Amino acid sequence: MDKTYNVLVLCTGNSARSILGEALINTLGKGRFCAFSAGSHPGGTVNPYAIEQLRAIGYPTETLRSKSWDEFAAPGAPHMDFVFTVCDKAAGEMCPIWPGHPMTAQWGFEDPAAAQGTDADKRRAFAQVFRQIRNRVQSFVALPLDKLDAAAIKREIAKIGQMPVEQQEDARSATDSI
Secondary structure (H helix, E strand, C coil), rough: CCCCEEEEECCCCCCCCHHHHHHHHHHHCCCCCEEEEEEEECCCCHHHHHHHHHHHHHCCCCCCCEEEHHHHCCCCCCCCCEECCCCHHHHHHCCCCCCCCCEEEEECCCCHHCCCHHHHHHHHHHHHHHHHHHHHHHHCCCCCCCHCCCHHHHHHHHHHHHHHHHHHHHHHHHHHHC
16 A cells, blocks of 8 residues: 655745645645645635635635644644745744654745735736745655655755756656656
8 A cells, every 4th residue: 555645834824835835735646645734823814815726726725724833743643754844934933843753845935925916916926836836746746755765855855945946847857757
């Protein structure tokens, strides 16, 4: 039986980037990954533009909520295999001790919730960040985790977070041949 990997996507407010990451990992991971999202200081609501992006790909949004990362450090919480931070603020904060000592990586993205301007401008900002997160997630879910040792996996997930966004497509194609 194939292993299902648990992934936690963190951001400060857990209203946009981490929510998008959770949904994309669950969708593109095709059952191989079970993703969750949380924030160090959750805002309490999911950004409506994030909901709009996810509904456009047919992702169910009814159960999405902004929640604290404390839920995933508590006894009885799912043990994570991977923890990714998607904003620079959360990466610099003191994180809880995660049960099971998951592999971690920083995958920073601009905050689309900070976009100014018209609704169309905000939608464009969300669409751009959504594509960037999708590209990195595609690279991640394409990794042959069962064929790589821990050091190689750690190196690959860090590399995914460091690559310029425009190189993500090339990287995903390269990992298909591993």
